[in-house]
Amino acid sequence: MVKAILIEKPEETQSAALKDIDLPDLAEGEVAVDVAYSTMNYKDALAITGAGPVVRSFPMVPGIDCSGIVATSKHPDFAKGDRVVLNGWGVGEKHWGGLAERAHLKGEWLVKLPDGISLRQAMAIGTAGYTAMLCVMALEAHGVTPESGEIVVTGATGGVGSVAIALLGKLGYKVAAVTGRPEEEDYLKRLGASSIVPREDVSGKPRPLNKERWAGAVDVVGGEVLANVLSMMAYRGTVAACGLAGSMNLPTSVAPFILRGVTLAGVDSVMCPIEDRVEAWRRLAADLDMEKLAAMEMEVALDEVIATAPKFLDGKVRGRIVVPVA
Numbered sequence: 001m002v003k004a005i006l007i008e009k010p011e012e013t014q015s016a017a018l019k020d021i022d023l024p025d026l027a028e029g030e031v032a033v034d035v036a037y038s039t040m041n042y043k044d045a046l047a048i049t050g051a052g053p054v055v056r057s058f059p060m061v062p063g064i065d066c067s068g069i070v071a072t073s074k075h076p077d078f079a080k081g082d083r084v085v086l087n088g089w090g091v092g093e094k095h096w097g098g099l100a101e102r103a104h105l106k107g108e109w110l111v112k113l114p115d116g117i118s119l120r121q122a123m124a125i126g127t128a129g130y131t132a133m134l135c136v137m138a139l140e141a142h143g144v145t146p147e148s149g150e151i152v153v154t155g156a157t158g159g160v161g162s163v164a165i166a167l168l169g170k171l172g173y174k175v176a177a178v179t180g181r182p183e184e185e186d187y188l189k190r191l192g193a194s195s196i197v198p199r200e201d202v203s204g205k206p207r208p209l210n211k212e213r214w215a216g217a218v219d220v221v222g223g224e225v226l227a228n229v230l231s232m233m234a235y236r237g238t239v240a241a242c243g244l245a246g247s248m249n250l251p252t253s254v255a256p257f258i259l260r261g262v263t264l265a266g267v268d269s270v271m272c273p274i275e276d277r278v279e280a281w282r283r284l285a286a287d288l289d290m291e292k293l294a295a296m297e298m299e300v301a302l303d304e305v306i307a308t309a310p311k312f313l314d315g316k317v318r319g320r321i322v323v324p325v326a
């Protein structure tokens with residue numbers, strides 16, 4: 001028996017509770033991981049509250065992320081004692097996830113944690129931080145450099161936003177942080193933002209084109225915010241879009257693309273190929289200031305996770321949450 005959060009939906013409404021559960025037998029190709037830390041992302045909050053259609057089958061152990069030590073392995077690439085990290089692949093959605101003392105995971109999903117990142121730091125980073133790294137890599141792949149000009153990060157005080165600012169700051173970029181929480185200016189500047197942009201500046205009905213402001217963008221909000229950001233991109237700028245914290249819609253026009261050569265680069269962490277994940281974790285070990293990571297993390301015990309979930313959806317969580325499990 002292992003302790004785990006379990007989401008059940010016997011009838012119309014779902015419920016979540018911390019329970020003792022039996023894991024299914026370890027299948028061929030799977031690895032049993034003793035979970036040391038898990039975390040909470042926006043998606044986990046959607047799953048636990050049922051506010052979004054994240055969970056595909058019930059009962060479900062949520063948790064799209066975990067870090068831990070291999071206990072037993074039926075996959076040739078992993079052996080007892082390996083330090084591993086898991087992000088996405090539908091875990092916590094259709095395969096039992098990381099908010100549990102032990103997880104049975106496919107070996108092909110796991111990344112061996114690079115030296116220089118502890119099991120705890122891996123979950124302070126989590127899917128949010130690894131996605132922030134993928135966004136930075138997308139900007140780089142499209143030729144955006146610190147010399148290109150300022151980069152705007154939306155949803156700045158959230159998980160993806162906070163890590164993106166810390167990464168970009170360390171890499172030498174000038175970063176403008178869009179936030180609806182002006183009281184967090186000091187926090188954002190400590191992470192590496194050079195200027196704060198009130199959310200209202202990029203809200204409301206977007207014009208097809210606006211004054212050119214930014215060479216690159218990391219957007220976690222979608223909707224009118226993303227449409228406004230697109231209209232403010234400098235010639236040949238690139239927007240890495242990964243989120244929908246504001247809206248799933250995109251009320252834009254083709255003007256930024258055909259008149260300014262702007263690139264809209266989609267970023268997905270869930271099915272991202274393993275080579276890109278290994279590279280993203282290597283880059284996180286090299287390019288993320290671990291003191292800044294510590295400044296953005298908050299600890300939530302496994303038995304507090306369910307009560308914390310609604311705060312995410314109300315935009316009341318700042319930075320990253322670490323859930324110690326072992």
Ligand code: NDP
Nearest residue numbers: 042131155156157158159160179180243244245246268269
């Ligand atoms: P958080 O909740 O930590 O951060 C989201 C931030 O967005 C908030 O802190 C807030 O920042 C801002 N925000 C929230 N609601 C609104 C709104 N209505 N309008 C404008 N801004 C808003 O979430 P994460 O950082 O973990 O994730 C951010 C988004 O990225 C989510 O939509 C998530 O699903 C998505 N995501 C996608 C991934 C992928 O693979 N594509 C992977 C990881 C995340 P502030 O108060 O500073 O304005």
